[in-house]
Amino acid sequence: KHEMAKAEHNNVTLGMVRDSLIRQEDTIVYSLIERARFPLNPPTYDPSYASIPGFSGSLLEFFVKQTEAVQAKAGRYDNPEEHPFFPDNLPPSLVPHYKYPEVLHPAAMSININKLIWDMYFNKLLPSFVSPGDDENYALTAARDLECLQAISRRIHYGKLVAEVKFRDERKDYEPAIRAQDRFTLTNLLTFTNVEEAVKKRVAKKAMTFCQEVKLGDDGDKGKYKVDPAIVSGLYADWVIPLTKEVEIDYLLRRLN
Numbered sequence: 001k002h003e004m005a006k007a008e009h010n011n012v013t014l015g016m017v018r019d020s021l022i023r024q025e026d027t028i029v030y031s032l033i034e035r036a037r038f039p040l041n042p043p044t045y046d047p048s049y050a051s052i053p054g055f056s057g058s059l060l061e062f063f064v065k066q067t068e069a070v071q072a073k074a075g076r077y078d079n080p081e082e083h084p085f086f087p088d089n090l091p092p093s094l095v096p097h098y099k100y101p102e103v104l105h106p107a108a109m110s111i112n113i114n115k116l117i118w119d120m121y122f123n124k125l126l127p128s129f130v131s132p133g134d135d136e137n138y139a140l141t142a143a144r145d146l147e148c149l150q151a152i153s154r155r156i157h158y159g160k161l162v163a164e165v166k167f168r169d170e171r172k173d174y175e176p177a178i179r180a181q182d183r184f185t186l187t188n189l190l191t192f193t194n195v196e197e198a199v200k201k202r203v204a205k206k207a208m209t210f211c212q213e214v215k216l217g218d219d220g221d222k223g224k225y226k227v228d229p230a231i232v233s234g235l236y237a238d239w240v241i242p243l244t245k246e247v248e249i250d251y252l253l254r255r256l257n
């Protein structure tokens with residue numbers, strides 16, 4: 001059903017987890033492409049745009065909170081790989097409980113850095129890759145924003161599984177650093193610069209491939225992309241990779257609790 005089911009029997013490898021991270025790159029790139037179909041559409045984020053009875057906040061916040069409530073009832077957040085942006089007051093799941101294997105240390109449950117992801121997305125990323133303007137498609141715009149947020153959040157919080165596999169593989173190296181709560185040593189242990197470089201290169205290449213305007217015949221206007229590939233690889237370099245490592249460290253610091 002998902003990577004963590006395999007980890008239960010200790011047969012998940014770092015390579016398998018990395019394969020999932022690679023597959024998630026596609027989802028993230030495509031979600032950005034779909035959001036970039038719309039301009040910024042500022043009223044989506046303006047609390048004074050719509051007066052929704054019984055709700056105070058922007059249309060975007062309304063859309064996310066309501067969507068997360070429905071998805072919670074459908075069982076989405078029973079999956080340890082999924083993290084809500086508004087975890088307080090989420091309704092309980094209404095579906096038969098799927099027994100997810102206890103792969104991660106229980107302390108993993110308390111790790112949710114979606115506030116950081118939310119702020120990065122709306123304050124830094126969104127203005128950098130969509131065109132200014134307003135086409136009044138606010139509900140669709142909010143739906144595309146949530147797709148981007150959920151894809152990015154899932155990838156970053158996968159750092160918990162990456163950290164668990166690394167811990168199991170090299171317990172003797174990680175234990176002393178965890179007991180010392182030594183962030184610096186943990187960061188050195190879990191960092192694979194060659195892998196990070198490969199991630200940034202591959203993401204840029206995927207953006208070049210997925211984002212290009214496909215023309216029949218050769219009418220020569222090369223180089224036009226739906227989303228600037230440099231912005232996509234910049235997202236990984238500046239946010240996705242650093243925040244994934246933050247999750248790895250937060251998880252490892254709690255691993256021996």
Ligand SMILES: C=C(O[C@@H]1C=C(C(=O)O)C=C[C@H]1O)C(=O)O
Nearest residue numbers: 162190191192195196199241244
């Ligand atoms: C996710 C991992 O941990 C770190 C984070 C990486 C990333 O976010 O892409 C890549 C390599 C590591 O520095 C990994 O080792 O695969």
